[in-house]
Structures are given as C-alpha cells and as structure tokens.
Amino acid sequence: MARPSPSMRRRQLREAAIQAVITLVALTGIAAVVLIFVFVAREALPIFTSPEVREETDLARMFLPQAWRAGRPAFFSWQPVSEIPKYSMVPLFVGTLKVTAVAMLVSVPVGVAAALFTSEFAPRRLREVLKPTIELLAGIPSVVLGFFALIVLASVLQDAFGFTSRLNAVVAGVALALTVVPVIFTVSEDALTAVPRSYREASLALGATRWETAFKVVLPAAAPGVLAAVVLGFGRSIGETMIVLMASGNAAMTTFSLGDSVRTLPATIAAEMGEVVFGGTHYAVLFFIGVELFLFTFVLNSLAAAFVKRLVRRMAGTA
Amino acid sequence: MKRTLIALVAAIAPALASAAVTVKGSDTMVILAQRWAEEYMKQNTGKRVQVTGGGSGVGIAALINGTTDIANASRAMKDAEKGKVRERYNILPTETAVAKDGVAIYVNAANPVQQLTIEQLAKIYAGDVTNWKDVGGSDAPIVLYSRENSSGTYVFFKENVLKGADYASSAQTLPGTAAVVNAVAKEKNGIGYGGAAYAKGVKEVKVVGADGQGYTPSAENVASGKYPLSRPLFMYTRGKPSGEAKAFIDYCLSPAGQKIVTQVGYFPVK
Amino acid sequence: MSVASRKTLGAALTVLTGAAAALVVAMLAVILVDVFRGGAGRVSWEFLTSSPEEGMTAGGIFPAIYGTAVMTLIMTVAVMPVGVLTAVYLHEYAAPSSRMAALVRVAVTNLAGVPSIVFGLFGLGFFIQFVGGALDHALSPPGELHYGRPALLWAALTLAVLTLPVVIVATEEALRAVPREHRDASLALGATRSQTLARVVLPQALPGILTGAILAVARGAGEVAPLLFTGVAYFLPELPGSVWSQFMHLGYHVYVLATQSPDVEATRPLLYATVFVLLALTFALNLVAIAIRTRTRRKAAAGH
Numbered sequence: 001m002a003r004p005s006p007s008m009r010r011r012q013l014r015e016a017a018i019q020a021v022i023t024l025v026a027l028t029g030i031a032a033v034v035l036i037f038v039f040v041a042r043e044a045l046p047i048f049t050s051p052e053v054r055e056e057t058d059l060a061r062m063f064l065p066q067a068w069r070a071g072r073p074a075f076f077s078w079q080p081v082s083e084i085p086k087y088s089m090v091p092l093f094v095g096t097l098k099v100t101a102v103a104m105l106v107s108v109p110v111g112v113a114a115a116l117f118t119s120e121f122a123p124r125r126l127r128e129v130l131k132p133t134i135e136l137l138a139g140i141p142s143v144v145l146g147f148f149a150l151i152v153l154a155s156v157l158q159d160a161f162g163f164t165s166r167l168n169a170v171v172a173g174v175a176l177a178l179t180v181v182p183v184i185f186t187v188s189e190d191a192l193t194a195v196p197r198s199y200r201e202a203s204l205a206l207g208a209t210r211w212e213t214a215f216k217v218v219l220p221a222a223a224p225g226v227l228a229a230v231v232l233g234f235g236r237s238i239g240e241t242m243i244v245l246m247a248s249g250n251a252a253m254t255t256f257s258l259g260d261s262v263r264t265l266p267a268t269i270a271a272e273m274g275e276v277v278f279g280g281t282h283y284a285v286l287f288f289i290g291v292e293l294f295l296f297t298f299v300l301n302s303l304a305a306a307f308v309k310r311l312v313r314r315m316a317g318t319a
Numbered sequence: 320m321k322r323t324l325i326a327l328v329a330a331i332a333p334a335l336a337s338a339a340v341t342v343k344g345s346d347t348m349v350i351l352a353q354r355w356a357e358e359y360m361k362q363n364t365g366k367r368v369q370v371t372g373g374g375s376g377v378g379i380a381a382l383i384n385g386t387t388d389i390a391n392a393s394r395a396m397k398d399a400e401k402g403k404v405r406e407r408y409n410i411l412p413t414e415t416a417v418a419k420d421g422v423a424i425y426v427n428a429a430n431p432v433q434q435l436t437i438e439q440l441a442k443i444y445a446g447d448v449t450n451w452k453d454v455g456g457s458d459a460p461i462v463l464y465s466r467e468n469s470s471g472t473y474v475f476f477k478e479n480v481l482k483g484a485d486y487a488s489s490a491q492t493l494p495g496t497a498a499v500v501n502a503v504a505k506e507k508n509g510i511g512y513g514g515a516a517y518a519k520g521v522k523e524v525k526v527v528g529a530d531g532q533g534y535t536p537s538a539e540n541v542a543s544g545k546y547p548l549s550r551p552l553f554m555y556t557r558g559k560p561s562g563e564a565k566a567f568i569d570y571c572l573s574p575a576g577q578k579i580v581t582q583v584g585y586f587p588v589k
Numbered sequence: 590m591s592v593a594s595r596k597t598l599g600a601a602l603t604v605l606t607g608a609a610a611a612l613v614v615a616m617l618a619v620i621l622v623d624v625f626r627g628g629a630g631r632v633s634w635e636f637l638t639s640s641p642e643e644g645m646t647a648g649g650i651f652p653a654i655y656g657t658a659v660m661t662l663i664m665t666v667a668v669m670p671v672g673v674l675t676a677v678y679l680h681e682y683a684a685p686s687s688r689m690a691a692l693v694r695v696a697v698t699n700l701a702g703v704p705s706i707v708f709g710l711f712g713l714g715f716f717i718q719f720v721g722g723a724l725d726h727a728l729s730p731p732g733e734l735h736y737g738r739p740a741l742l743w744a745a746l747t748l749a750v751l752t753l754p755v756v757i758v759a760t761e762e763a764l765r766a767v768p769r770e771h772r773d774a775s776l777a778l779g780a781t782r783s784q785t786l787a788r789v790v791l792p793q794a795l796p797g798i799l800t801g802a803i804l805a806v807a808r809g810a811g812e813v814a815p816l817l818f819t820g821v822a823y824f825l826p827e828l829p830g831s832v833w834s835q836f837m838h839l840g841y842h843v844y845v846l847a848t849q850s851p852d853v854e855a856t857r858p859l860l861y862a863t864v865f866v867l868l869a870l871t872f873a874l875n876l877v878a879i880a881i882r883t884r885t886r887r888k889a890a891a892g893h
Contacts, residue, residue, distance in 0.1 A: 011781060014781075014783070015781050015782055015783055018782075018783045019682055019782075019783075021674075022674050022677055022678045022682055023678055023682065023689075025670070025671055025674040025675060025678070026674065026675045026678035026679065026683075026689075026690075026693050027689075027693070028671050028675065028753070029675055029693050029696040029697045029700060029753060029754075029757070030692055030693055030696040032696070032700055032750050032753065033696045033699055033700055033703075035711070035715055036700075036703060036707065036708070036711045036715075036750075039711055039714040039715040039719065040707060040710050040711055040714055042714065043710070043714045043718075077485070077488065078488075079468075079485045079486070079488075080468060081376075081468035081473070081474065081477075082485050083483055086485075091488065109609065110609045110612060110613060111609075111613075113605065113606040113608075113609035113610070114606065114609040114610035114612075114613050116606045117603070117606035117607050117609065117610045118610060120606075121603045121606060121607065122607075122610070130610055130614070132879045132883070133614055133617065134610070134613050134614065134617075135879065136617065136872065136875055136876070136879070137613065137616070137617050139807060139811075139871055139872060139874075139875035140617075140620065140811075140868065140871070140872075141810070141811025141812070141813070141840050141867060141868075141871055142811070142812075142813070142814075143811065143813045143840045143841075143843050143844050143867075144620075144624070144811070144840075144843065144864055144867060144868055145620075146844070146847070147843055147844075147847045147860070147864055148620050148623065148624075150847055150848075151847070151860075152623055155505065164460055164462060164508070165462055165491060165506075166462075166502060166505055166506050167491060167502070178616060178620075181613055185613070209595055209596070209599050210599065210603075211598070211599035211602045211603060212595070212599070214602075215602065232702070235702050236702075238704070239702075239703070239704020239705065239706065239707070240704070240705075241704065241705060241706040241813075241814035242813050242814055242840075242844065245494065246494075246844070246847065246848060249491035249492075249493075250467070250491060250492040250493065250494075251488060251489055251490055251491045251492060252488055253488045253489055254488070260489070261489070261491045263492070266704055266706040266814070269706050269709075269710065270706055270709075270814055270817055271467045271469070271492070271494060272467065272468060272469060273709075273710070273713070273817070273818050274374065274376075274377040274380075274469055274817065274818060276376070276380055277380045277383055277384070277400075277403065278380070278383075278384050278718070286710075287710060287714070290706070290707050290710040293704050293706070293707050294703060294704075294707050297699075297702045297703055297704055297707075298699055298702070298703075300702065301698055301699050301701075301702040302695075302699070305695070305698055339827070339830075339834070341835075346849060349823060349824070349849070350645075353645070353823075353824045356824075357642065360827070367827050367830070369822060369825050369834075369835055370822070370823060370824045370825070371822045371823045371824070371835065372823040372824075372845075372849060385737075385738070386737075386738040386739065493848065494844075494848045494849060495845075495848045495849030495850075496849070497848065497849050497850045497852070497856075498847075498848040498849065517852075519852055519854065520854060
C-alpha cells in the first residue's frame with residue numbers, strides 16, 4: 001500500500017480534528033443537564049449536611065405535620081419568615097397539584113379534541129391554518145398570559161362563579177391551560193398524523209364511518225403519543241412560574257377547595273429567592289424545591305419519551 | 320484569536336471603573352429611590368445609579384452578599400443581619416433614615432368600616448376574626464391580602480400589629496404594594512396594608528392610636544407620631560457611606576431630595 | 590345502532606372536536622383583541638424611544654427594549670454555534686446506533702422540559718456564585734464583587750442554555766430536509782466531509798437554522814422567570830454600559846407594571862402598551878419562523 005501523501009495526511013488530520021471538535025461541542029447538552037442538577041442540588045445540600053440548617057428544618061419537618069404551638073393540633077405550615085421558621089412543603093405541593101389539576105382538566109379534553117379535529121375531520125385547507133394558529137398560542141410569553149389572567153380573566157371568572165378570593169386555583173389553572181393546550185395539541189396531532197393511512201382505509205373499507213375510524217382506530221393506535229402529550233403537558237404545568245406567580249394569590253393553604261388561593265412550588269422560588277441570605281436555611285430550602293421540580297420533570301420527560309418510543313415502534317412494526 | 324480576546328477584555332474592563340451605584344431593596348421605597356435617581360442623574364451628568372426593588376430583605380441580603388452598594392429597607396436591620404455583614408466584611412453597616420412612611424390599612428371603597436384598632440387588625444390577620452360583622456362591618460367574609468415575606472412592610476406589620484405571630488395561611492401574598500391596592504380595589508371584602516403613598520382607588524381605614532382616637536396616615540399624623548403605624552425608611556451601606564454612594568445619599572437628604580419625598584407621598588425626615 | 594343514529598353521533602362528535610379547536614383559536618383571539626384594544630393606541634415613536642418617567646407612570650420603555658435586544662443578541666451568539674454543531678453531530682457525524690448520540694438526544698429532550706425557574710436557580714448557583722465567584726476570587730480585590738453578581742452576561746448565558754434545545758431541534762429538522770444525494774454527490778466529487786458540510790449542507794439548511802435562531806430569540810425575549818435572579822433590574826435610568834451591568838427587560842417590565850406600579854390606574858395604559866409591544870415582537874418572530882418552516886417543509890416534501 002502506498003503511503004498517503006503529506007497533503008492527504010494533513011487533510012485527514014484536519015477532518016479528524018473537526019469531527020473531534022463537533023463531537024466535543026455536542027457534549028454541551030449532556031453537560032448542561034448534569035450541571036443544572038449538580039449546581040442546584042449543591043446549594044440544597046446543607047439541608048442534609050449542615051447542623052445549623054438541620055436545626056431549623058429537615059425532611060421530616062418538611063413533609064410531616066408539626067405541632068408548632070403546644071396543645072394545638074399538628075398542621076402543615078409554610079412560614080419561612082417567622083421566629084420559628086416553618087418550611088412545610090405540603091401546602092406548596094397541594095397548591096401545585098390543585099392548579100395543575102385544573103389546567104389538565106381543561107387542556108386535556110380541549111387539546112386532544114382539537115388535535116383529533118385537525119388531523120381527522122378538518123378539510124386540508126383549514127388544517128393548514130389551524131395548526132400554525134394553535135402553535136402561535138405557544139408563542140405568547142407566559143408573563144403576558146399572567147397579565148391577562150390577573151387583569152381580565154380573574155374578574156370574568158369571579159363574576160361567573162362568585163369566588164371569595166379573586167385570585168385562586170381556578171384562575172391560575174385556566175390561564176395555565178393556555179400554555180398546556182399547545183403542548184398537548186402539537187404532540188397529539190403529530191401522533192395522530194403518524195398513524196398510517198392503511199389503518200384508516202382498512203377501517204373505512206369495513207364499513208366504519210369517519211368518526212368511528214377516528215375514535216376506534218386512529219385514536220387507540222396513537223394512544224401512546226397522546227399519553228406522551230398529556231405527560232409533557234403535566235410537566236409543563238408543574239414547572240410554569242410567571243402565570244401562577246401573578247394569578248394564583250400565593251397563599252400557602254392546605255385545603256382542597258379550588259376557589260382558594262394557592263401557592264405553588266415554582267412561584268415560591270420566584271417570590272422568595274431574591275430575599276434570602278445566600279447559604280442560609282431558607283436559601284437551601286428554595287434550592288431544594290428546585291431539585292424537586294427538576295426531578296419531577298425529569299421523570300415525566302423520561303416517561304413521555306418512553307411512550308413516544310412505544311408509538312414509534314408500534315407504527316414501524318405495522319406500517 | 321488571542322488578540323480579539325485581549326480586545327474583548329479591554330472593552331469590558333473600563334466599564335468596571337465607572338461602575339454605577341447600585342441601590343436595591345424595599346418595594347415601598349422603590350418609587351422614591353427611582354425618582355431620586357432620575358433627578359440626581361439629571362443634575363449630575365455622568366453619574367449612574369441603578370435601582371432595583373424586590374423587598375427590604377432582598378436589599379439586605381444583597382448588602383450581605385456584596386451585590387449592592389446601598390440597601391433600601393423599610394424596617395431596621397436585625398442584629399443577626401448586621402452580624403453577618405461584620406462577619407464577612409469586618410465592618411458594621413451604617414443606617415441612614417431618609418424618609419418616613421405611614422403603613423396604611425386599605426379596604427374596598429364600598430366597605431362601611433371606618434376605623435380599626437391594632438388588636439382587631441391582629442385578630443383579622445392571624446385568622447381569628449374572619450367576618451366583617453365582628454369588627455363593625457356587614458356580614459361578609461374577610462379576604463386577606465398580604466405582601467411577600469421578602470417585603471419590609473410584611474415584617475413591620477408582623478412585628479407591630481401581629482406582635483410576632485404568624486399570618487393566617489389564607490392571606491394571599493402579592494408581589495407588590497400596588498398589587499395589594501389593586502386587589503382591594505376590586506375585592507369588596509378585601510383588606511390589605513402597605514405604604515400610604517400607594518392608596519389610590521381604595522379607602523384608608525383610620526387606625527386607633529394610643530389616645531383611643533382613630534387617625535389616618537396623613538402628613539401631620541405621621542409627623543406627630545399620632546398615627547400608630549408609622550416607620551422610618553432606611554438606606555444601609557457597608558460601613559460609613561463613601562464616594563459615589565455618599566454623594567447619592569447626601570442628595571436624598573438635601574432639600575431637593577426631601578421635596579421629592581413629599582411629592583411621592585411619603586414624609587420628610589428633616 | 591341504526592345508520593341514522595350513527596350519523597348523528599358522528600356529526601355531533603365532529604362538531605364537538607371542532608368546537609374544541611374553535612375554543613382554542615377564540616381564546617387566542619380574545620387575548621390578542623384585548624391587548625390590541627388596550628395597547629395599540631398608546632404605542633408611539635416616543636413611547637418606544639424614551640425612558641420611564643415619574644416613577645413609571647409616564648414615559649416610554651426604550652431601556653427595556655434595548656436590554657431585551659442586547660440580552661437576546663448575546664444569548665444568540667452563545668447558543669447558535671453550540672446548537673448548530675450539536676445538531677450537525679447528531680445528524681451528520683454520529684452513527685445511527687451511537688450510544689453517545691442517543692445520550693445527547695435524551696439530554697436535549699430533558700433540557701427542554703426543565704422548568705424555566707430551575708434555569709434561574711442554575712444561573713444563580715452556577716454562573717453567578719460559581720463562575721462569577723471564581724473570577725472575583727482571581728481578579729477582584731478581596732471583599733469586592735465585580736463578577737459574582739447579577740449581570741447581562743449571566744442572564745444571557747442562562748437563557749442560552751434554556752434555548753439550546755430549540756436551536757438543536759430546528760437545525761436538525763433543517764439538516765434532515767437536505768437530500769442525501771446532495772451529500773453523496775459532493776463526497777463523490779472528492780470533497781471532504783467538512784467541506785461538504787460547510788459548502789453544501791449548511792447553506793441549504795440555512796433557512797431552517799435561521800428559524801431556530803428566531804424561535805430562540807422569541808423565547809428569550811419572553812422568558813422572565815430565569816432572569817429574576819440573574820440580572821434583570823426594576824428600573825435603570827441608563828442603558829447597560831457593559832455585559833457586567835444589570836439590564837431592563839420587556840417581559841420583566843410587564844411583570845413589574847402589572848404588580849408593583851405605584852399607581853395602578855395611571856399605569857394601565859402603559860402596561861397594555863408594553864404588553865402590546867412584547868406580544869407584537871414575539872408574534873412577529875414566531876410568524877416569520879412558522880412561515881420559513883412551512884416553506885422548508887413543503888420544499889422537503891416536494892424533494893423526496
């Protein structure tokens with residue numbers, strides 16, 4: 001074999017170098033996720049390691065009811081600025097779940113139905129307008145939706161339902177649904193469109209009507225994708241900050257009435273982080289909330305990815 | 320590559336020398352500080368003052384963390400906080416009172432309640448009294464509005480009205496005084512508290528003073544100390560104010576600066 | 590079930606799903622109309638080019654527009670090379686069965702799902718406390734902080750991490766639309782892989798890459814939560830002088846005006862006008878991105 005000429009060797013070396021650089025840059029994405037977790041967790045670590053911090057709070061006090069006043073029944077309380085700071089996560093969890101529940105109750109049926117309409121029933125022309133229009137909703141900054149909920153939606157809903165508190169779980173949840181609907185819509189629509197045409201043709205050939213085909217053939221076939229959409233929407237609504245900060249009333253109550261004001265996990269970080277002394281208990285607890293949010297969304301995303309994978313495999317196996 | 324890097328550093332470095340005075344903290348004081356900064360810079364070209372709100376706690380934390388030159392606070396710094404400054408910088412913070420404020424109690428314009436005692440307010444905000452009829456109003460639930468716990472007003476109210484007890488968990492915490500005013504203006508059963516300067520579109524309830532009479536947070540009632548919920552507004556620096564920070568604080572205390580205090584709706588210290 | 594009742598049920602379901610789609614569009618319309626009615630009349634050249642005055646109850650929003658523009662510019666400069674090269678790696682260099690590529694993909698999807706407020710914590714913990722703190726330790730006189738405090742640069746870098754998935758996804762889609770034959774032809778003519786990439790693939794993918802940049806800018810202009818602790822300021826009378834200054838931001842300005850303005854009634858027109866500007870900006874960007882994307886998709890569909 002002839003030895004490669006020097007210019008050829010140089011060329012190969014350069015190619016290898018370029019490939020190495022590109023591969024190295026591609027690691028940034030992985031590095032980012034790892035760094036986010038490490039650096040958020042690092043600031044939360046004192047909850048487990050610092051005796052000073054552990055004097056004020058620990059996991060048990062964050063999640064179990066505490067008797068703060070002698071003789072009174074134990075309860076959950078988030079009062080970080082107090083003679084005895086109280087860092088119970090329970091009111092924040094309850095608040096987050098209440099808002100999320102409202103958002104999902106609204107956005108799942110609406111988002112999936114709109115996706116079904118767009119992919120199965122709408123004429124082609126309408127579909128081509130409808131899809132980008134609904135995707136535009138995702139382009140509205142959440143602070144604008146928060147503004148809209150605070151100024152307009154809250155009054156409309158209070159007049160309609162007679163809420164005692166103007167800002168409450170329903171207002172924040174409905175506003176949140178506006179950000180979740182495009183997520184659910186887009187992902188479900190993609191899943192529905194991915195169902196091979198042969199499915200529809202077979203169903204129609206067997207005498208089924210269009211809606212029967214849509215509901216009994218296409219929707220079940222795309223189910224993992226729709227499920228992924230719902231899971232992603234759920235993750236989105238747990239982590240959303242500005243809307244709930246502006247429209248939920250931010251009262252850390254442990255009640256199950258949707259008409260009460262609520263304080264969510266992300267809004268708590270946003271509202272309180274600026275105030276805390278770096279390295280203190282309150283600071284560590286807020287970062288701990290960050291860790292929780294990171295883990296929740298990580299699990300939800302992995303779940304959604306698993307569903308999508310199943311959908312892809314199902315479509316590939318039968319198409 | 321190396322040359323561009325040097326050029327980059329050279330471009331960035333001079334900006335450090337003419338760094339602005341940063342002022343951070345109390346939301347109650349942010350409008351005031353902002354007006355001061357506006358006027359101060361109009362009169363002194365080339366000087367820069369950066370104003371950020373967020374709450375007194377934010378300002379004090381920033382002072383401790385070294386991320387601001389001046390901390391605005393609508394409450395006095397706690398000993399523990401002063402200790403932290405000393406621990407890190409080996410110097411105690413200096414306190415300068417720059418204005419006075421009355422903490423007003425807002426209710427909806429349609430609310431018939433005219434005055435409240437400190438005890439009544441404490442019971443309302445602790446969640447022990449939950450109906451307006453118990454404090455002389457109509458039979459309707461009380462909707463509580465409070466501030467975020469980073470707010471100096473939150474701490475002042477907690478110490479002076481609640482006497483250290485916790486707020487009721489049903490109190491909605493809003494991110495700014497204006498949000499409280501806005502909420503009370505819209506909510507006919509609402510009650511809120513905050514700087515007197517903000518009370519537009521809501522009714523200020525009289526608060527019963529030491530002599531048993533009800534007072535509004537007017538200029539003379541605050542100046543004479545008859546209105547029970549008044550407080551000084553502070554600027555804190557690490558050590559004695561010096562350089563640019565001193566020049567700005569001096570301006571705030573000057574007659575021109577104190578005139579702005581009155582314009583914004585607070586009360587002068589001099 | 591009789592044919593007639595099957596037909597009615599079918600029609601009812603079509604109408605119902607159609608109503609859901611209509612509801613979403615209607616909500617979008619309601620928001621747009623409300624913001625347009627409240628804000629469009631108030632926006633003037635003066636409003637766009639002057640500073641807030643009289644404690645934010647008068648004047649304009651120029652510093653917020655400027656701050657948003659500069660911040661998104663730095664962000665774009667930071668995110669584009671990384672995003673584009675990552676997509677190039679995934680689509681052009683990695684073998685289909687590559688473990689690392691799979692891992693990068695997992696990381697990118699997860700990055701896209703991390704709540705924006707957590708990015709804010711990350712910016713504070715990593716850029717400000719860790720990187721800034723280290724810079725101060727090395728360069729600043731003891732006890733002084735020049736780098737370890739909220740600043741334009743830190744906010745921009747935080748948002749660059751947040752928008753990374755947007756750029757990667759858009760670029761990869763653009764690369765996918767470049768026909769395989771073009772690459773093969775270039776390689777067959779003796780061009781190297783990187784030459785093919787730089788002279789054939791990337792130029793063709795440019796519109797799609799641009800879409801990614803535009804979408805990232807739109808996202809960066811509208812996100813507020815990650816900026817709260819990393820560099821945004823309530824009010825700055827002067828424009829930021831360097832990347833180490835704090836800055837004003839349109840989205841944060843909306844938040845401030847909506848919740849912390851001294852006089853709610855007096856600020857309402859300003860608030861609506863600011864929302865109008867922010868929404869017009871993000872919408873224009875999104876519309877352009879969608880238009881480009883629809884065109885590339887159609888072209889890709891026609892090419893195959």
